[in-house]
Amino acid sequence: MMNVREKEQFLGFLRDRGQRVTGERLALFDEIFSQHGHIDAEELLAAMRARGLKISRATVYRNLDLLVESGLARKSRLGSRGFLYEHMHAGQQHDHLVCAGCGRVVEFVSPGIVALQAEICRAHGFVPARHTLQIAGLCNRCAEEAVPDGLASAPAPGRMAHV
Amino acid sequence: MMNVREKEQFLGFLRDRGQRVTGERLALFDEIFSQHGHIDAEELLAAMRARGLKISRATVYRNLDLLVESGLARKSRLGSRGFLYEHMHAGQQHDHLVCAGCGRVVEFVSPGIVALQAEICRAHGFVPARHTLQIAGLCNRCAEEAVPDGLASAPAPGRMAHV
DNA sequence: TTACGTATTGAGATTTTGTCTCAATAGCCG
DNA sequence: CGGCTATTGAGACAAAATCTCAATACGTAA
Incomplete structure (x- = not known):
């Protein structure tokens, strides 16, 4: 499995804040780290459902913000509407x-x-x-x-x- | 009256594109150039109405985009939601x-x-x-x-x- | 391992932000 | 002045994200 370091960072982040490690959070982590470029919340949701996962829109939005707070994802506005997300690797700012x-x-x-x-x-x-x-x-x-x-x-x- | 140079630039821009010089466009120009910092479309609309002007929301949005195209305003997203606008002075990029x-x-x-x-x-x-x-x-x-x-x-x- | 307390989730309603529609209005040009 | 047509207004509409609250499942401690 790839992204071991990042996943540990995420788990540590959750633990430090006393937040739970849920199946949905792990699935979202895997999904965004399997994506290459910039992707919006709706596409991410669709991709997860296409994989057979049952997850709600609200959960995707909530946990994307969580990933951003953990420093493992970045939220930006490269197009004219909506936010795009991308995963980050430790210390790499582009x-x-x-x-x-x-x-x-x-x-x-x-x-x-x-x-x-x-x-x-x-x-x-x-x-x-x-x-x-x-x-x-x-x-x-x-x-x-x-x-x-x-x-x-x-x-x-x-x-x-x-x- | 201040902003003579900028207003001329705006009028020239409209003329070059064959667009009309309307009272609403001039009023919006005056309003955004009377504002100091960053302001959003709704606040601009409210400020104009507070001055007794009768103007529609759609007109404000449409003409803010026009001001941006003319180079006299900049649209950015400094907060977490919505766009903010600010007026620009010729050639000054900050x-x-x-x-x-x-x-x-x-x-x-x-x-x-x-x-x-x-x-x-x-x-x-x-x-x-x-x-x-x-x-x-x-x-x-x-x-x-x-x-x-x-x-x-x-x-x-x-x-x-x-x- | 089970049981409990509570954070988290799901589904859809709701809010927020901005765009679109189309009849009425008003610039611009002859 | 008169006609052509860009522009406006009011509200419907669309898109994006957040909120609600009952149901669920994670973490802890026995």
């Missing part, structure tokens, strides 16, 4: 590049932003906790507007990169 | 520092983030357009948890600063 044309989301990790965050917080007497950086622009394909067929390769969306 | 304790929002301008945005986009073949950076942390007052009475001064919230 940001998003969103194409205004096709909506494609590329994740990236930038040491620069971490330094910048510290600098800005120092200047304003804040203790930094976390940040959200979203850059909107046009991806190579959308920037060329009318792309000639068969010329551009089709790179896999949602890959991770370092800057 | 970001937000949000206190996780008291919710106070401090605006800042950072040349560093602009450079970073360009660098990241170059690395991924994106043409940069705009970005949203939100840093969450604890402000000086909240960081001290239990603040001794009368010790801390009460700085005005929502001020603008440069880094």
Whole structure:
């Protein structure tokens, strides 16, 4: 089984707060860690039901928030409506590049932003906790507007990169 | 009258797109430029009605989007629900520092983030357009948890600063 | 292992936020 | 001024998330 470390972190989080380890919580954990990109609560619910699990919408919403509080998931708004969730791995903070044309989301990790965050917080007497950086622009394909067929390769969306 | 330059920009924007200059649009423009911080659509609607203006909710929502398209307003999600709007001054892009304790929002301008945005986009073949950076942390007052009475001064919230 | 107290769940109602409809109104242009 | 049509208003509608409360199941202690 993958995600042993993260699951332990989740169980520890629940124990520390005196909250119960329920079948629904474990199932939701497994589901979000089996998903690759960003996914919304409704899709997550549908995916779990498709696997034969019987779970209520309210439970999914409630426990997604719990996962976010535990630091194992992140809630963000990359589209125009609704929140999207993604699982997190310990200590790994990444940001998003969103194409205004096709909506494609590329994740990236930038040491620069971490330094910048510290600098800005120092200047304003804040203790930094976390940040959200979203850059909107046009991806190579959308920037060329009318792309000639068969010329551009089709790179896999949602890959991770370092800057 | 203030905001002459911005109002001209708005009128020009409408003309360029062949859209009409209506009383409601001008009133919304005046209202959002009379507001200082971030405000949501419902509050804006209430404020306009409190001034004796007769305007519909749909019109406020529609024209807020129009102001955003014109570049004179920005729509963001600083709280947990709903969108907040703020007026913009030509060419000025700022970001937000949000206190996780008291919710106070401090605006800042950072040349560093602009450079970073360009660098990241170059690395991924994106043409940069705009970005949203939100840093969450604890402000000086909240960081001290239990603040001794009368010790801390009460700085005005929502001020603008440069880094 | 069982029994108990209580956190958690499920199903649907409800709230919240924003969009849509379409007849009436009012800009804009000749 | 008069006509064409974008825009507005009022409320219906839709989407997303939260709330309610009885039923269930987790954790603890005997």
